[in-house]
Amino acid sequence: MPLETPARIVRALVSRGYNAEREAVTLIAGSEEPGVTLARVVDSVPDDTLRITTDHVRAVLASAPAADPPGTESPTDSVTTDPSVSAATPGDVDEHVSESTPPETEGVTNGRNTDRSLRSLEIANDMTGQSTGTGEYDDFVKVFRDRYEKLSKMLRGRVNHRPAKAISKMSGGEDAELIGLVDDVRSTKSGHWIIDLEDTTGTFPCLVMKDKDIASYVDELLLDECIAVQGTLSGDAGILFVDSMHFPDVPRGHRPNTADRHVQAALISDVHVGSQEFMEGAWNRFAEWLHTAEAENIEYLLIAGDMVEGVGVYPNQDEELDVIDIYDQYRAFSEHLKSVPGDLDIVMIPGNHDAVRLAEPQPGFDDNLRDIMSAHDATITSNPSMVTLEGVNILMYHGVSLDEVIAELPAEKASYDEPHKAMYQLLKKRHVAPQFGGHTRLAPEKLDYLVMEDVPDIFHTGHVHKLGWGKYHNVLAVNSGCWQSQTDFQKSVNIDPDSGYAPIVDLDTLDMTVRKFS
Missing domain, CATH: 2.40.50.140 (Nucleic acid-binding proteins)
Known part of the structure; x- marks a missing residue:
């Protein structure tokens, strides 16, 4: 029987309600009868299991079955094969796994490091559960005083x-x-x-x-x-x-931190599940590619907001929704997240389409939404947050203030076609949303969580649905595009989105490549 591709194994597991670690998928695909192995794994795991792990598969492979389970169907019998990644993306997600991959391989699979102890993920300035603002005048005085004290120290x-x-x-x-x-x-x-x-x-x-x-x-x-x-x-x-x-600015001599080993992070944003324009095919190709050898060094996935399309965000939005209920949108997003490898460390922040307060800083999702998105044990933090991956400081900010920067500044200094230049301005000001009282809604707190107290090594935003990246005083600024094709509303405001892209950053060098899946 020919070996199954990882992509088809993943689709079969997702259809049964599971996500899976990449090595687990590789082991199933490399077994003598992948369909039988998959069925035995699913049958053997506890009822409350959400993730198929390498240990689950090894346990099944180590036990000699008396006979094939009656009525066993191969993943190829129930799941059709999606087309491969577009020509703009090197590689083919349907590439067969080598038969030489031994089930007993420990620690490394097809060159992929599976030793989770090498990873480190820390969050700074998460204000979830820390909100103190009541809207009183004194609250505004406190936040601006804190802003002044922090930024004046830099000057x-x-x-x-x-x-x-x-x-x-x-x-x-x-x-x-x-x-x-x-x-x-x-x-x-x-x-x-x-x-x-x-x-x-x-x-x-x-x-x-x-x-x-x-x-x-x-x-x-x-x-x-x-x-x-x-x-x-x-x-x-x-x-x-x-x-x-x-200006407070980033020092010209800033020396960014780098990881001690070759490891990569995928930076994406603006998935917009629930929209009629959500690009499900592109998302599936991306998720399946993450299971291939080409993506073996990607151990982190950072999502900079707008997981779902939301409800009532802009006029007549209901006419463009594929999923009407906000909670159903998050359930659908969680289902799509299952196709992402279960051994990825995922970090999420909310955006302006998500079901949290609009005023920034935005707290992370509440317990109800976290329970819905439990397919992965994702780290959910506030917008913005400084995320440190193996020593590399990544400032994640959804990016609503970019609209204001682009509207206020000359086109050569900030534009939608080059969103990273607007990000340079925020780095120069050392604040992600400096202007109060404009289109960006700011919440008064005792502390100004929007100040960039520490210089990031990577600045990751979304929101404007445009792809752009560059370096400012050695800080890598990345706006990661979106996973939604052009909506009628976007047409009305002349936004032509960059959809289906996944920037991939080498954390040991801060070099970046961009994969296209649309």
Whole structure:
């Protein structure tokens, strides 16, 4: 009997309600009678089992069956073969597994390291269950004070800051240096710019002359971000003439962390299960490819929000839904997640289509949704979160504020066609959503969880459904596209999505490749 492909084994297990570790699939496919082996494995596991493990398969292979179970059907009898990955993706997910793979292989299968003890996954700044905001005025004061304190610390090494109140008492013509949040930006009749900077003591106006080199920085400013300025007070000491401007920024000499071994992470976002435009075929090809030898070094899957399409997110959305009920959408997503190898470590954060509060920071999913998505023992954390994989710091943020950055800044500095450039601006400001009161909804907390206190090695976002990546001061910025084809709403706002892509990052070098499955 010919060997079965891992992809068909996976589909057969998913149809029976299981996901599986990659080595478990390889062992089933490499057995003398894969259909019989699969049936015996399914029959032998406890009723509450969700994941077929290598140990389950080894136990079956080690026991000599008296006879084939009556009525056993091969996975090929009930599951049709999907087409292989498109020509844009190297490899073929239906490649047969070598018969030389011995069932007794320990630790490594087809070059894949299965020693889970080598992995490490840590989460920083998860605010799930930590929300303190009540919407009172004092809450807003606390979050902006915390923002100022954190960001001003990053700037104090560059300027000799004096409080706004103290500067207002200085004499005209003196040099002064100030760190503050941008309260207002306006132009004068002569084309110069006045920037009102606010610190904890008050507000002070700063004038940027249009013929200064730093005038180009004004185009990059967003309200409520933190900057530092140096200059000279006017004769009456009522305004500061700015000579230089500084941002918190990522140090140019930043040296990113890397893993001590060759291991990879897949970065995806915006799956949008429940939408009529969810690309199920592309998702299946991706999930099946993860079981192949080409994906043997991928041990982590990071999903940056919008697992489902949601309900009532935009006008007339109900007309574009394939699954109407929000909980049914998550059940469907969980079913699709079963086809992903069970030995992957998965990290999820919510997005604006998910069933959590819209205001950022967004807490991780509640217990009801976590129970629904229990096929994998995924790590579910808040949006944003700093995820450390084997020493590599990955800032995961869904990316709603990218809309605001792209709308406010010149096209050459931020655009939907090059979403990573908008991400560069957030890295420069060291805050994922600096502007308050715009389209991005921000929740007042005691702490500002949106500040980038630590420099990430990788910055991973989604939301805008566009693929883009690049390096900013040695930080790899990746916007990972989506798994949803163009909706009528997207057509109405002129969004042409990049769908069915999976960026793959080598954690030991931070090099990246992109796989296309659509």
